[in-house]
Amino acid sequence: MNAQQSPLLWWQKDIIYQVYPRSFQDSNADGIGDLEGIRRRVGYLRSLGINAIWLSPIYASPMADFGYDISDYTGIHPLFGNMNDFDRLIAEVHDAGMKLILDLVPNHTSDQHPWFIESRSSRDNPKRNWYLWYDARPDGSVPNNWLSAFGGSAWEWDETTQQYYYHAFLKEQPDLNWRNPEVQEAMLNVMRFWLDRGVDGFRVDVMWHMIKDQQLRDNPVNPGYLPHMPTCDQVLPVYSTDQPEVHELVQKMRQLLDTYHERMMIGEIYLPINKLVMYYGAGNNGAHLPFNFMLLSLPWDARQIAASIDEYEGALPARAWPNWVLGNHDQPRVTSRVGLQQARVAAMMLLTLRGTPTIYYGDEIGMRDVPIPFEEVQDPQGLNMPDKNLSRDPARTPMQWDNSVNAGFTTARPWLRLAADYSRINVQRQEQDPYSMLHLYKRLIKLRQQSPALYGGNYIPVHADTQALAYIRKAEDAPSFMIILNLSHRPCYFKAWQQPCKGRIILATSPELEGTQVADAVNLAGDEGIIIELEP
Structure with a gap:
């Protein structure tokens, strides 16, 4: 729970904002967002207070999985523009004092990638061992019982x-053989290409999938x-994911990043906390930020969330962020999971907990999941599953900029x-609207960026019950804050028994409370969150 003593790097102090390029801003009237559209909205992100932009894949791709099936790791898909558009975007981002993070998809390629086309051309092709090719079992069946995340074998x-051949996702997404040193070097070269072009880091897709059990044991x-x-949950992926050797691969990627100035790596890892923290590496030589998805999966319950925060803080290795x-x-989307009023409380939690927050585009205005008719579903996860409700399309709809036709996203x-x-x-x-979700986000971001206790201070748990969660953020020689969040719809009553709670409410989900002095006891309405600047 202690803040590190050394000066914070940009990826520790900054706020990361995820842009889904297809849905952010269309600049050429084809109905799909693009790099030039993102460039035109850099000013908006800067005004929001964002310091780092993470782009979902923009690479050349047949788009079987909307860019997570890559056919050229160093090319831009024409839907999004070209390399000149990318260079203009990164220049504008950097000129604004911001950082740009790219998605990297090292676990698998498209089946249209030249590497795979060579690999499947014959058993003795030099690239045959770049992918996972295996014989059928003696009875002609598949090599083992591993299941695709998108349904079926x-x-x-x-x-x-x-x-x-093995594909953890679509059959159009064959998995690379990361036990092959040639594959490792090829992917490190991809990283070098983009780092030399100026990108500030990578979010590594399905990092925990990158290497598989060499014995191909059944799950x-x-x-x-x-x-x-x-259907993929019918088996437990103990042999197809999270193998011990994956940490050696992550370390090699980290070693490359460390040869550049202040570049960083985020790992997408859906694992329990005790396994997640292993991806920081021994001595912090792994991912800088193994993504913590706790708030995506936990029940919206104050006691469970408080216990999980404590578990996470307690499990973090020394100096891990x-x-x-x-x-x-x-x-x-969070608004669809917990409701509009609790989404305001969730925003306060996200931006006051210790560590780097990531905001998904549109959450700052309270965008909700959009019902997509079955005949319009495009997501392969939805198309390949019997249950169309597993489609991810509802959370990927276009950004809502204004009240003009198509919300200012496109003219097509x-x-x-x-x-x-x-x-x-x-x-x-x-x-x-000074009472809007957007204004709440802006004020929270500004307060965080101006407050050493919030962007870099210690986390001190105070209280959790069936309704409320309370904690303190504290730094030396700077104001400290107590955050009290009512995660229920009913009024709640909070009294600080062990920690003093004397001070002034400086920010609240209901601005009417701001300026109120408090002393130990606080009454909160349902769906209310407050930040108290504590007296020294």
Whole structure:
């Protein structure tokens, strides 16, 4: 729970904002967002107080999985523009004093990537061992029981070479063989290409998938599987993910990053806390920020969240830096998970916990999941599963900028339909409303950036019950704050028994409370959160 003593680096102090490029801003009237559109909105992000932009994939791709199936790691998909557009974007981002983080997808390529085309051409091709090719079992069945995250077996038969190849996701996304040193060097060269071009870091897709059990042992059957769960959950992926050797690969990527000035690496890792923290590496030589998705998956319950924060803080290795995420392109939006009023409380939590926060585009205006008719579903996870409700499309709809046609996102038909209420829920309208979600985010971000206790201080747990969560953020020679969050819809009553709670409310989800003096006892309305500047 102690803040580190050395000066904070940019990725520790800054706030990361995820842009899903297809849905942020269209500049050429094709209904799909692009790099030039993002460039035109850099000023908005700067005004919001954002310091670092993370882009979901923009690489050349057949788009079987909307860019997570890459056919050229050093090329830009024409939908998003070209390399000149990228260079203009990164120059503008840097001129604004901001950082740019790219998605890196090292676990798998597209089946249209030249590497895979060579690999599947014959069994003796030099790139055959760049992917995971195996014979059928003696009875002709698949090599083992591993399942694809998008449904069905993770093995695809190749008629030409009479072997199966492994794909953890779509069959159009064959997994690379990271035990092959040539694969490792090829991917490090991809990183060098973009680092030399000026990118400030990478978010590494499915980092925990990158290496698999060499013996190809069957995964155990999941005794807790229920019919409503994704089919891949029928087995526990103990041999197909999170293998011990993965940490050696992450360390090699980190070593490369460390040869550049202040570059960083985020790891996408959906694992329990005790396994997640292993990705920091021994002596912090792994990922700088293994993504902590706790707030995406936990029940919205004050006691459970408080206990999990303590577990996370207690499990962090020495000098490791925490991080927090409320939303991303794979999960339902926070407003749809907890409701509009609790989303305001969630924003206060995200921006006052210790560590680097990540904001998903549109959450700052309270965008909700948009109902996409079955016949319009585009996400392969939704298309390949019997249950269309597993589609991720509802959380990927276009950014709602204003009340003009298509919310100012495009003048053409958007690739996904917009929310029906975009004329009321948009950036332009909320910028004019001092009580809006956008204004709350701006004020929280500004307070965080100006307060050493919030961007770098210690986390001190205070209280949690069936309704309220309270904690203190404290730094030496700077004001300290107590944050009290009512995670229920009913009024709650808080009394500080062990920590003094004397001070003034300086920010609240309901601005009417601001300026109020408090002394030990606080009464909160339902869906209320407050930040108290404590008296010295």
